[in-house]
Amino acid sequence: MKLLSAPSKKNDVIILGGGSVGLSLALMLLNQGLRLSVIDRRQDLPWIPPAEFDTRVYALNPQSCALLEKLGAWKYLDTSRIGIIREMEVFGDDQGHLRFGERSNYLAKVVEDGAIQSALRSVLQAMYGQSWFQVNEVHSLHLNTSDISIELNASQSLSTSLLIGADGAQSWLRQTLNWEADRHDYRQQGIVMNLSCSEPHDQIARQWFIDGEVIALLPLGGNHISLVWSAHQDHAQSLLALESCDLVDALRSKIGMPLGPLKALSPARGFPLQLVKVPKIAGERCALVGDAAHGIHPLAGQGLNLGFADAACLAQSIEERGLGPDVGDQSVLRRYVRRRALPVSLMQEVTDKLHLLFSQNTLIVRPLRNMGMNLVNNIPFLKSLLVSHAAGSTER
Ligand SMILES: Cc1cc2nc3c(=O)[nH]c(=O)nc-3n(C[C@H](O)[C@H](O)[C@H](O)COP(=O)(O)OP(=O)(O)OC[C@H]3O[C@@H](n4cnc5c(N)ncnc54)[C@H](O)[C@@H]3O)c2cc1C
Numbered sequence: 001m002k003l004l005s006a007p008s009k010k011n012d013v014i015i016l017g018g019g020s021v022g023l024s025l026a027l028m029l030l031n032q033g034l035r036l037s038v039i040d041r042r043q044d045l046p047w048i049p050p051a052e053f054d055t056r057v058y059a060l061n062p063q064s065c066a067l068l069e070k071l072g073a074w075k076y077l078d079t080s081r082i083g084i085i086r087e088m089e090v091f092g093d094d095q096g097h098l099r100f101g102e103r104s105n106y107l108a109k110v111v112e113d114g115a116i117q118s119a120l121r122s123v124l125q126a127m128y129g130q131s132w133f134q135v136n137e138v139h140s141l142h143l144n145t146s147d148i149s150i151e152l153n154a155s156q157s158l159s160t161s162l163l164i165g166a167d168g169a170q171s172w173l174r175q176t177l178n179w180e181a182d183r184h185d186y187r188q189q190g191i192v193m194n195l196s197c198s199e200p201h202d203q204i205a206r207q208w209f210i211d212g213e214v215i216a217l218l219p220l221g222g223n224h225i226s227l228v229w230s231a232h233q234d235h236a237q238s239l240l241a242l243e244s245c246d247l248v249d250a251l252r253s254k255i256g257m258p259l260g261p262l263k264a265l266s267p268a269r270g271f272p273l274q275l276v277k278v279p280k281i282a283g284e285r286c287a288l289v290g291d292a293a294h295g296i297h298p299l300a301g302q303g304l305n306l307g308f309a310d311a312a313c314l315a316q317s318i319e320e321r322g323l324g325p326d327v328g329d330q331s332v333l334r335r336y337v338r339r340r341a342l343p344v345s346l347m348q349e350v351t352d353k354l355h356l357l358f359s360q361n362t363l364i365v366r367p368l369r370n371m372g373m374n375l376v377n378n379i380p381f382l383k384s385l386l387v388s389h390a391a392g393s394t395e396r
Contacts, residue, residue: 011035011160012327013318014150016138016173018042020113021290021307022166023120027071028315030128034327037158041137044130047118049078052265053194056113057226059085059205059218059301064308065109068119076119083110083219083226086203091255093210093358096370100383107205107387108301110218110226141176148285148328162328163286164314166307171292174278179288182277183295186355188213189236189270190298191229193247194220198260201225207299208255209358214299215255224265227251228298230273240270273297275352277345282337285328289314294344297351306347313339 013029015022018040026038060068068074085108087101101107124132136152141163149159165173174181201219208215214230229251231239239247244264251262276295281288290307317336318327325331357369376382 010147011037011158013037013162013164014039014158014160015164015166016040017165017167017171017290017292018044018117018133019166019168019290020116020120020304021311022164023117023124024067024071024073024308025164025166025289025311025315026132027073027120027124027127028311029318030124030132031071032315032319034318036132037160038133039136039138039152040133041135043135044121044133047114049081049112049115050266053081053220053224053226054112054114055192055194055226055266055269057083057110057192057194057218057220058113058116058304059108059110060116060308061108061302061305062106064305067308067312068116071120072123073116073119076122077111077115079221081112081115081221083201083221083224084203085110085205085219088205088207090373091206091208092370092373094366094370096209096373098373098377098386100377100386101204102387106203110220138172141173143284146326160328161285161326162318165286165288165292166290166311167292169274169276169291169295171288173286174288174292177284177286179278179280182279184275184352186230186273186275186297187233188230188273188297189233189240190273191227191231191236191239191268191270193227193229193244193268194265195225195227195248195262196223196265197225197262198223201259206255206258210254212359212361214355214358215251216299216301217255217259218301225259225262227268228301230297230299236270240268244268275348277348281340282333283330287314287333287336293340294348296348297355299355300347300351302347302351306344309343310340 012034013036015026015038018038029036084106086103086106090098139151141150147159147161148163149157151157165171203219206217216228218226220226247268248262248264274295278293281293289310296303314336317332321332
């Protein structure tokens with residue numbers, strides 16, 4: 001950390017990172033009347049929906065959907081492009097089968113990354129213009145007694161009561177503060193790609209656990225689906241090197257043709273998968289939210305859902321201070337830390353243990369896990385627990 005000259009502008013909050021989590025938090029805090037700036041190194045370009053869907057899509061649980069609704073962002077989404085997951089069907093690697101969900105309700109809605117960010121920006125723009133946002137990068141920060149100062153490009157400096165890192169998995173803020181991140185590399189990549197299917201997906205998300213890998217097909221609008229294939233590193237490299245139609249063939253050889261012939265609509269992209277535990281997520285007038293604060297395996301599709309819940313929790317913790325301490329006060333941050341500890345570690349444990357369970361290929365574990373799936377499939381109470389977990393109702 002380095003000492004700076006007198007800052008030019010005082011904010012209550014600066015959010016570093018204007019991805020979905022940073023933008024949602026910005027909106028919640030601006031709605032509280034706080035003075036706020038969001039800094040992102042990316043240009044704020046208008047989002048033009050690609051004809052064949054954004055390759056990055058997220059299964060948002062009902063809580064995240066309700067948050068976007070409450071913030072006024074949902075009305076900016078094109079509902080014809082949104083996939084609804086009413087049921088989930090999971091296949092083991094030895095006759096194990098599990099199906100849960102209710103037709104009358106939904107487990108999640110599948111929304112494009114670009115669409116979420118564009119919808120949040122539209123609300124922010126309509127309510128607060130553009131002055132809250134700047135394209136920039138932070139070089140250094142200095143903690144003073146009553147605030148924190150940051151230095152940006154072109155020798156510009158800003159001061160704030162609270163600096164929030166919503167700057168993703170490689171968080172600059174987390175690294176600069178030397179807040180540790182315990183990483184476990186899954187040695188897998190999440191390969192994502194959009195496809196069209198010739199038979200209706202029936203609003204069912206399908207997932208296969210095969211050879212220690214996980215293949216998920218998520219319904220999108222119309223007859224489109226999104227593939228998320230968590231593949232071992234070497235296998236992922238070879239899959240990513242294939243022509244799209246050959247990748248579809250490789251997929252068919254694993255899962256058959258549950259939705260009839262599939263056609264690739266986009267090139268595949270790969271993302272490294274890691275479990276990232278961050279023991280310290282707040283303190284000294286700084287806090288982390290979203291992927292800056294945690295990383296999980298995407299097999300349960302919950303990373304962004306956790307991030308939205310972080311944002312809602314931090315905004316609530318700030319609001320609850322009333323006329324009391326300033327927004328960067330330790331008591332506010334401690335409340336945030338306390339509330340997020342259990343939901344985040346629970347989700348990390350569940351996804352990590354599920355991944356571990358299906359990576360073991362011993363003669364004992366394999367039949368047991370498949371029996372376990374069939375057992376759960378026949379116990380309504382356990383199935384409704386699964387539904388509430390998938391729907392995010394364990395979040396608070
Ligand atoms: C294969 C795969 C599938 C997934 N599927 C799901 C799913 O179905 N459901 C779900 O809930 N989650 C899912 N996730 C998780 C989800 O992708 C992340 O949790 C989510 O995108 C994190 O959002 P964020 O806003 O925290 O970070 P990001 O989206 O990474 O945003 C970070 C922002 O910070 C900016 N930034 C970074 N560093 C700086 C800097 N130094 N200066 C200025 N700006 C900076 C970046 O430009 C970016 O705009 C999936 C993940 C993977 C890999």
